[in-house]
Amino acid sequence: MLDRTLSPNEVKEMILSICDKIIASEAKLSEADRKLGDGDHGLGMQRGFTAAKAQVEALDPKSIGEVFSATGMALMASMGGASGAVMGMLYQSGGTALNECEALDAPALSRFLDAARDGVCNLGGAKPGDKTMVDALVGAQEAGQASVDKSLSEAFAAIAAGASDGMEKTKAMIATMGRAKTLGEKSIGHPDPGALSVSIMFNTMKEYVNY
Numbered sequence: 001m002l003d004r005t006l007s008p009n010e011v012k013e014m015i016l017s018i019c020d021k022i023i024a025s026e027a028k029l030s031e032a033d034r035k036l037g038d039g040d041h042g043l044g045m046q047r048g049f050t051a052a053k054a055q056v057e058a059l060d061p062k063s064i065g066e067v068f069s070a071t072g073m074a075l076m077a078s079m080g081g082a083s084g085a086v087m088g089m090l091y092q093s094g095g096t097a098l099n100e101c102e103a104l105d106a107p108a109l110s111r112f113l114d115a116a117r118d119g120v121c122n123l124g125g126a127k128p129g130d131k132t133m134v135d136a137l138v139g140a141q142e143a144g145q146a147s148v149d150k151s152l153s154e155a156f157a158a159i160a161a162g163a164s165d166g167m168e169k170t171k172a173m174i175a176t177m178g179r180a181k182t183l184g185e186k187s188i189g190h191p192d193p194g195a196l197s198v199s200i201m202f203n204t205m206k207e208y209v210n211y
Contacts, residue, residue, distance in 0.1 A: 005103035005152060006209070008061035014208040015071050019053035021204045022046065022197065029197060035190040036175060036183065044079050045197055048087065051078035064104050068095030068112065082178065083194065086120050086133060090198075093119025106155035107148045113141040113159070128166075131173035131187065133194030139166025140202050153209050160199075160206035167191050167199040 006014065022029075023046050030042030052074040061067045072092030076084055097115035101108050117137055121127065126134040143162030147155035168191070175187040 005105045006064075007103065008064055008067060011064050011067045011104055012056055012059055012061055014205055015056050015067055016053060017208050018201050018204045019049040019056070021200060022049040023053075025197075025200055029193055032191060032196050033193040036187055036193065037178065041083060041193040041197070044081065044083050045087070048075040048079035048084060051075070062102070063099055064101040064108065064112075065095040065098035068092070068098065071095070082124065086124050086194070087197070089119045089123050090116045090133075090137065104152065106144075106150050106152050109152070109155055109159070110141075110144040110148050113137075113144040117141045129173060131170045131175040131192050131195075132178070133192065133198045135170050135173070135192065136163045136166035136195035136198035136202075139163050139169075140198070156202075156206040156209045160203045163199045163202040167195040170195045 026042040026046040028042065029045055030039050033039045033041035052071045055070050055074040056067060059067060059070055061070075068091045072088040072090065072095060074088075075091065076088030078084070079087065094112035094116035097111045098104075098108055117134075120137060121134060124132070124134075126132040128135055128138045139162035140159045141162075143158040144155065147158045150158070170192040171189055173188070173192075174185055175183060175192070
């Protein structure tokens with residue numbers, strides 16, 4: 001699987017592995033959110049990806065975009081609130097960019113990330129440095145742009161590293177959005193929970209491709 005493309009059904013399997021990982025990460029995500037917010041991020045993500053799993057399991061996908069878009073719609077419908085909107089938009093915007101795509105390679109993955117970044121940033125108004133999931137998403141997106149000439153395995157490895165680096169950088173930032181902004185400098189030292197979720201998602205993609 002290392003140097004070839006992924007079919008729609010393989011992307012379906014990859015998304016299902018993400019769903020399982022996020023569901024299993026509820027406690028970790030909730031603990032991160034207790035440092036900065038009301039502590040319910042993990043539960044919201046668990047609820048959203050449980051719904052996404054049911055939606056995606058029922059698919060017989062003909063395109064890559066169909067899988068991503070179905071994931072996004074399920075997240076938006078089940079999670080509610082800001083997290084549901086931005087996480088759903090990540091997948092839905094990225095999926096729309098790949099509606100006609102039947103094989104996921106590094107250039108297609110980069111298009112997904114470009115569209116996901118644009119959708120999330122336009123929706124929520126966050127930018128890099130605001131201590132949000134955008135920091136991890138942009139880290140992944142920039143790595144994707146730099147990896148269009150690489151194998152899919154190499155691209156996913158770079159994207160996962162970019163997302164992790166973006167998440168780690170949020171620890172040194174002062175929150176400027178959401179409930180966490182009321183903490184001011186007290187938010188320093190803790191990762192943004194949304195960025196942690198994005199990092200988990202892209203690292204799970206890397207693990208799937210290298211399995």
